[in-house]
Amino acid sequence: MQGRVVLGIESSCDETGAGLVRDGKLLGHAVASSMAEHARYGGVVPEIAARAHVHSFNPVVQQALDRAGLTMSDIGAVAVTTGPGLSGALQVGLAGAKGIAYALDVPLYGVHHLAGHVAADTLEHGPLPEPCMVLIVSGGHTSLLLVRDLVRDPILHLGDTLDDAAGECFDKVARVFGLPYPGGPAIDRAARDGNRKAVAFPRPLTGTRDERHRFAFSFSGLKTAAARWSEQHRAEGRDLPVADGAASLQEAVADVLTRKAVDACREHDVSTLVVVGGVAANSRVRELAEQRCRSAGITLRVPPLGLCTDNGAMIAAVGDLLVRSGAEPAPLDLSIDPSAPLTYAALTPAARTPASAAA
Ligand code: KG4
Ligand code: ZN
Numbered sequence: 001m002q003g004r005v006v007l008g009i010e011s012s013c014d015e016t017g018a019g020l021v022r023d024g025k026l027l028g029h030a031v032a033s034s035m036a037e038h039a040r041y042g043g044v045v046p047e048i049a050a051r052a053h054v055h056s057f058n059p060v061v062q063q064a065l066d067r068a069g070l071t072m073s074d075i076g077a078v079a080v081t082t083g084p085g086l087s088g089a090l091q092v093g094l095a096g097a098k099g100i101a102y103a104l105d106v107p108l109y110g111v112h113h114l115a116g117h118v119a120a121d122t123l124e125h126g127p128l129p130e131p132c133m134v135l136i137v138s139g140g141h142t143s144l145l146l147v148r149d150l151v152r153d154p155i156l157h158l159g160d161t162l163d164d165a166a167g168e169c170f171d172k173v174a175r176v177f178g179l180p181y182p183g184g185p186a187i188d189r190a191a192r193d194g195n196r197k198a199v200a201f202p203r204p205l206t207g208t209r210d211e212r213h214r215f216a217f218s219f220s221g222l223k224t225a226a227a228r229w230s231e232q233h234r235a236e237g238r239d240l241p242v243a244d245g246a247a248s249l250q251e252a253v254a255d256v257l258t259r260k261a262v263d264a265c266r267e268h269d270v271s272t273l274v275v276v277g278g279v280a281a282n283s284r285v286r287e288l289a290e291q292r293c294r295s296a297g298i299t300l301r302v303p304p305l306g307l308c309t310d311n312g313a314m315i316a317a318v319g320d321l322l323v324r325s326g327a328e329p330a331p332l333d334l335s336i337d338p339s340a341p342l343t344y345a346a347l348t349p350a351a352r353t354p355a356s357a358a359a
Contacts, residue, residue, distance in 0.1 A: 012085025079319025
């Protein structure tokens with residue numbers, strides 16, 4: 001017998017996403033982005049993002065349904081990102097999701113955005129092996145996680161960033177280099193024509209003295225080093241070799257991320273590494289992860305590009321796992337949690353299964 005069709009809603013930042021998943025299979029999804037509206041401010045403006053979600057919510061849900069060849073009445077459950085993220089933006093998605101769940105009289109689940117990034121990979125590569133190592137790299141987070149059952153067990157953080165996230169480093173340095181927003185894809189493009197050995201940028205927290213922070217990250221020093229390098233050129237009246245700077249910065253970030261992830265797999269005897277989040281779309285991160293995993297005998301899983309950045313399919317994927325694990329739905333007075341820590345995939349205590357609640 002077929003399971004329920006789960007509608008997933010994502011609105012934590014500047015993308016409005018809706019996705020439909022049943023029994024681990026992606027049926028269709030759609031994303032609208034307000035990125036262009038933020039570009040001239042050099043970063044996401046929360047009020048603009050929230051207003052854009054209001055405009056995009058209905059069309060995006062309809063587009064996802066059309067792509068899946070389904071109608072509203074086929075939806076059997078609704079999952080929605082309730083945190084972390086921008087509060088106004090989260091509110092819009094949650095209000096819309098509640099409306100649909102209430103109107104259709106179907107269960108509602110609150111989902112942690114980062115658990116969504118992890119689950120995105122299951123839509124392409126099937127269930128995650130237990131345990132697996134997850135490197136999550138987005139605009140706001142950089143963490144190494146030991147994941148067992150994604151929706152039943154607590155998620156173990158081996159290390160997090162002590163300051164900036166990897167994506168944030170790309171975004172800020174891109175601005176200094178005069179590249180457009182969002183900076184990550186712009187650095188990736190500029191780096192194609194550059195020499196990654198041109199500038200010896202630092203590799204933060206990789207020295208022997210950093211043993212305590214073996215699996216933690218720090219990108220703010222790297223950001224400062226790139227800014228200094230750029231200022232020096234300008235002060236000396238020289239043109240900035242942007243391609244070389246971009247390639248060298250990208251190399252430093254990719255080197256640190258993949259080195260620590262592979263070390264974590266070795267130390268914890270885990271044979272699968274999953275790299276997720278917006279920065280998993282970076283070509284050098286993907287390439288270096290592949291090379292290093294291959295030589296270490298580790299299986300690497302990275303979601304397809306379209307599922308790396310924010311989307312509704314990944315939230316539906318978590319919802320589908322929650323439904324199939326028999327998790328309790330959330331009450332309709334579910335609220336947002338803009339700074340939710342990643343401990344459980346579901347963001348309401350009630351939505352955890354009894355087994356995990358006891359863990
Ligand atoms: O996961 P995501 O879409 O949103 C958050 O939850 O933060 O990640 C967005 C981040 C941004 O910092 C963006 O610059 C970065 O992912 N990003 C990239 C690439 N594509 C997106 N960074 C490096 N290379 C890329 N190709
Ligand atoms: Zn994200």
